[in-house]
Amino acid sequence: MKCTPLLELSFIFFAFITEQLSATNTPVLDFTGENVLTGTEYNILTTSQESARTCSGLSLFSGESKTCPLNVIQEQLEFLKGTALTFLHAYDQEGVVYESLRLNIKFSTTECICGQSTVWRIGNFDDSTGQWFITGGGIEGNPGAQTMQSWFKIEKASTHAYKISHCPSVRNSCVSLYGDVGIYSGGGVRRLALSHTPLSVIFVKGKQ
Numbered sequence: 064m065k066c067t068p069l070l071e072l073s074f075i076f077f078a079f080i081t082e083q084l085s086a087t088n089t090p091v092l093d094f095t096g097e098n099v100l101t102g103t104e105y106n107i108l109t110t111s112q113e114s115a116r117t118c119s120g121l122s123l124f125s126g127e128s129k130t131c132p133l134n135v136i137q138e139q140l141e142f143l144k145g146t147a148l149t150f151l152h153a154y155d156q157e158g159v160v161y162e163s164l165r166l167n168i169k170f171s172t173t174e175c176i177c178g179q180s181t182v183w184r185i186g187n188f189d190d191s192t193g194q195w196f197i198t199g200g201g202i203e204g205n206p207g208a209q210t211m212q213s214w215f216k217i218e219k220a221s222t223h224a225y226k227i228s229h230c231p232s233v234r235n236s237c238v239s240l241y242g243d244v245g246i247y248s249g250g251g252v253r254r255l256a257l258s259h260t261p262l263s264v265i266f267v268k269g270k271q
Contacts, residue, residue: 091160091217091225093266099160099217104147104171104269109137109262110224120145123170123181123199124252131177132186132200137246137253137262147171147269153206153214165214167203168227171269185212185229185240185257194247195240197255215244224263 091099099105109118119138122145125131138145150160151167160166170181177200184201188194201213212229220226230241245258255262 089162089219091162091266093268095268097268099150099266101150101152101157101160101166104149105266106144106147106269107264108144108267110265111263119143121148121255122146123172124254125177132179132184132198133177134186134252135183135197135199135255137255139251139253144267150217151203153204160217162218163216165206165216165230167201167213168215169201169203170199182213183215192247192249194254195242195257196247197244197257212240220261220263224265226261226263228261229257 093099093105094108106120108120119141120143122136122138122143123133124136125133147170149169149171151169152160153165153167168183172181179200180203181199182201182203183197183199186196186198186200189196202210203213204210206214214229216228216230217225218228227244228242229244240257242257243259243261244255245260245262247254247256247258
């Protein structure tokens, strides 16, 4: 199907509106069983789908070459909780984060050697690894064609864990890049990337 810019934009807005109407009213819960809230800091910790045993957190990483945009990575050591994050709804709604609703995910740190935002996005395709990595440099809010790479969903993966997925538009539309967020290991770094094997995570509230 050939898409004009207007048609592509229509698909994206349709996806957001339809999702608001059809998404569940099931709140995402943190590690203590409380509702996850927008504007509140959390650490995302990796875990097993079979148990509540947690591993390390997530952070931004520039790599040895200090290239930009920064990659979102899993910390190598289990006792490191990573950098705190906040969640933001598509339409400036405040309050509870619900399963399957599109969100921005943003590291709380304001320090970035690239001078870019710390909002997650899907980076450009990496030819050397064949991966779509998760990076910083995303755009906060403003659903539309220019922000489609910056939207993610939180969905239940198991009794103990959630998964994060990226789906900027409806399937079979002009924008077809979607998938779960998993781990790609290479060069001694565990980078987040689109994957057929989703990363299982829990949410631990940070500082108040």
